[in-house]
Amino acid sequence: MSRALVFQTDFGLADGAVCAMYGVANSVDQKLKIYDLTHDIPQYNIWEASYRLRQTIDYWPEGTVFVSVVDPGVGSTRRSVIVRTRRNQYIITPDNGTLTHIKRIEGIESAHTFDERANKLPTAGESFTFFGRDIYAFNGAKLASGIIDYDDFGESVSVDSLVELPIIPSYREGGQVIGTIDVLDVRFGNLWTNIDHHLFHELNVSRSDRLTIKIKNDTRTVYKNTMIFARSFAEVAIGEPLLYINSLENVGIAINQGSFAKAYSIGTGTNWHISIDKA
Incomplete structure (x- = not known):
């Protein structure tokens, strides 16, 4: 067959x-x-x-x-x-x-x-x-x-x-979790990180909590702001950023009906670092 x-x-x-x-x-x-x-x-x-x-x-x-x-x-x-x-x-x-x-x-x-x-x-x-x-x-x-x-x-x-590419694991450091931006949800410009939902929830967060997000390209800070942890895009206003758990059960960062990657010129790979902690 x-x-x-x-x-x-x-x-x-x-x-x-x-x-x-x-x-x-x-x-x-x-x-x-x-x-x-x-x-x-x-x-x-x-x-x-x-x-x-x-x-x-x-x-x-x-x-x-x-x-x-x-x-x-x-x-x-x-x-x-x-x-x-x-x-x-x-x-x-x-x-x-x-x-x-x-x-x-x-x-x-x-x-x-x-x-x-x-x-x-x-x-x-x-x-x-x-x-x-x-x-x-x-x-x-x-x-x-x-x-x-x-x-x-x-x-x-x-x-x-078998040949492997370098992977930097996500980890928790005190009251924050740190990872990399692995790839984009290409059509919509959302950021998909390597921080899985188990590690994220070690921060003891609930939906609608505000979180501080910092994104660096190597050592240069590209983005720093707060956003809420939402179940889906519809829980925030159009144009508002959010943190959510994506379809692979990893942390994603998005703008409702916008492209986060384009808005802040953010790329992907092991030189793109993201940290998350409670606001």
Whole structure:
């Protein structure tokens, strides 16, 4: 029985790259059900590819095959891998840090690396720049359709050997919690932090309490103000900021019907720090 096949890339939809991946997968098995996680990962942004997998994977059933292609090192010596998560899902991707959040948060049960040349789309010929089509979509479709079996494909490697991007954990220090701004809720400009709801609630806060929020880019303070802790956006006036618990049960910062990121020119990554304490 075919498994679901889910694609994620930084290719966008302005040309035929994603459609070519669909074509390869359909050529392997026309009965496959193919879905898109996103194709709007910012170019070369491995961190965001890793985060979007983490955002999505829990809501897909066992056996789902994810193909993630954000691959600035295409054609280099970096490995191609397939991993099986602890929830018995599969991810095929370059081993370049894309698996960071899955490894740290979801858990990876085992990993295999495989020979790219020996498992390349036969019609690709001399091309070695479109591995999304020629390697990952091709082998992801074969895995999803059952043509190849994970246990027998490639060579087993240590999960510890998988490349990880640096992660700075959130923590509590006295009466405040401190973390980083991992990613944006892109369309709306909300900030998604790495401070989970358990750590946040160690501050013993209730809804409608006012909190002091400080955001720094490295050592430079970019934002400092107070806002309320709300259940949802509708609990504050339009244009008013709020702190809320997002869909991953981490702390989010937003402006009701506005973009917090644009309003204060705030970015994401480990150099963007946020601290929260009671006002």
